[in-house]
Amino acid sequence: MASKVTPISGFQEWLPTERIAEQYFLDTIREVFELHGFASVNTRSVESVERLSSQGEDADKEIYAVRRLAAPADEQAEPTLGLHFDMTVPFARYVLENAGKLTFPFRRYQIQQAWRGERPQRGRYREFIQADIDIVDAGELPAHYEAELLLVIADVFARLPVGDYTIHVNNRKICEGFYLGLGIDDVIGTLRIVDKLDKIGPQKVAELLVANGLTDEQAKQCLALAEINSPDGSFVERVRALGVEHPTLDEGLAHLESVIATAAEHAPGVAIADLRIARGLDYYTGTVYETMLERDPGYGSICSGGRYDSLATDGKRTYPGVGISIGVSRLLGLLIGEEGLTASRETPVAVLVAVNDEDSRAESTRIATALRSRGIATLVAPKAAKFGKQIQFADRRGIPFVWFPGAGEDGSDQVKDIRSGQQSAADRSSWTPPQADLRPSLVSPTTD
Structure with a gap:
């Protein structure tokens, strides 16, 4: 008996001409990553639920658990394995397991599928392809790598028909130092709330901040910081004008100023300092990135990432890193799915x-x-x-x-x-x- 085929939302399946266009993007991304000295790795699809769920508020909502349908009764408890929702968490585990065989600083790229257990919506899928680059070192990671990743992404997008875009850059130490300078103890909780600015607006964010224990004046200052953005180093003076002081704030401002200066020299017009960018995952500790298409900023970030200092650690040694990820499926959902980008023929045959x-x-x-x-x-x-x-x-x-x-x-x-x-x-x-x-x-x- 024939059964009716029922579509499942949140999964991309392209026609042949569209698949060729997708392959063009993937091949170009791979080529540029290799031009910049990144080596390819591939990690398993599953990680322990414990490791996946320890990465912040957002992570708990995104994990697809994995277990056998026919598992015996003693395996019916909470699942221990889950599909990874990004490439950074499995890569950190990979570094720890192979540290003795890797040469540091280790530059890797990874183009794989990931899975998110959330309601599919525009630009967000249950199954999707990410193209990541990371640079990891043993013990200490020089800050200049945080600017280098911007240049790699600028090189990729210069070869692809993505249109005008801007990489919005912040440094979590700016936010952390600013909040500490205001006397705010719950830095992570405040960051998570501020990260909702684009979704719920400043008034709702202010209400949530006050509900989280901040005074009206502290909430006002947090919003004032988030409003600052500039394509050059002028953001430093604007932050200073808010009258908040803290050593961590000073460190974050210096790092971000250096990143913006490097980007302005080698990829002018690409990067902008945007102090509302926070990123929801807890493992970010320094520079953070989000990339917006100028013609449709409401679509959200198509390329994100940041620095993490403690994600990969075995208790004896720490491997800090910085990474950035192109949301390939997200980007092509717009270019192919909505705007009709395709290929000149449905087959590679000439x-x-x-x-x-x-x-x-x-x-x-x-x-x-x-x-x-x-x-x-x-x-x-x-x-x-x-x-x-x-x-x-x-x-x-x-x-x-x-x-x-x-x-x-x-x-x-x-x-x-x-x-x-x-x-x-x-x-x-x-x-x-x-x-x-x-x-x-x-x-x-x-x-x-």
């Missing part, structure tokens, strides 16, 4: 080799083999139909060239560009399509 008749299929296969040996994606026609139908087969898939074995008057092979109709003699050992046709290209719905 050439279809026609089959004159089934007795000559072996020759068509030899031609395809020769072309593939030189890196040209080639397909042999599935049927020895009339040439018109074989051309139609190629056209429907966007394959630009059809190869006709022995079609020339002298028995030579011929290749036809089915878009222009131009046909000419071709040698399987030397013919190459134009570079633009060798691989599918991205096609924007606004492209003429």
Whole structure:
């Protein structure tokens, strides 16, 4: 009996042309990460629930638990394993387990799926791809890496059709020092509330801060700090003008000023100091990042991360790190899913080799083999139909060239560009399509 297929929300499944566009993004991201000296690692899908749930308020809401459906009675208690909801937590565990085999500072990239047990909504999925880079050192991590990650992301986005964007940068030590200077004891709780500014607005945030034990004046000062942003170092004077002093605040301001100065020199116009950025996970201790698309800032961050000093520690040694993650599925949910970005064809094939008749299929296969040996994606026609139908087969898939074995008057092979109709003699050992046709290209719905 046939069963009805019921869609499950929160999962991306692309059509072939869309999948090619996704692969283009993934290949570009990987290439740039490697250009900047990051090595690839892959971690398991599950971590202990204890490790996953220790990362802050948000983490407790996001864990998909894993256990066997047919587990015996003694395994029916609370599950001990969960699917990871980001790459940073499993990477920290990976560093601890392999510290003796890694060379520090260790630069890694990781492009994998993650899972969040939350209600799917625009730009947020139950299953999604993240592309992470992290730099981890043993004992101490120099602050200059916090600026370097911005430059890597700027390099990635310069090669992709993402449009105008801004990386908003803050330093958690600014917030921590400012709150301590105000006499606020619950720094983490205050950070979590301030992090809700974009979702609920300043009035609601002020009410929550007061409900959390702050005075009206303390809440007002917290909001005043969060309102400060600038594309240069002028934010320092504006913070100082609020009249709050603390050594941790001084340290955070100096670090953020350095990050913004480096970004301004090497990727002008990309970074902005934005003191409302907090990030909800507890493990961040220094610089934090969120990246907004200028044309749709309400979509939320498409690339986030920050510094963590104590996430990876075995009790004897600590491995501080800094990382940033591109939300690939989130980004493509907008570019592909909403704006219609796609690929020029549904297959990587550039050439279809026609089959004159089934007795000559072996020759068509030899031609395809020769072309593939030189890196040209080639397909042999599935049927020895009339040439018109074989051309139609190629056209429907966007394959630009059809190869006709022995079609020339002298028995030579011929290749036809089915878009222009131009046909000419071709040698399987030397013919190459134009570079633009060798691989599918991205096609924007606004492209003429």
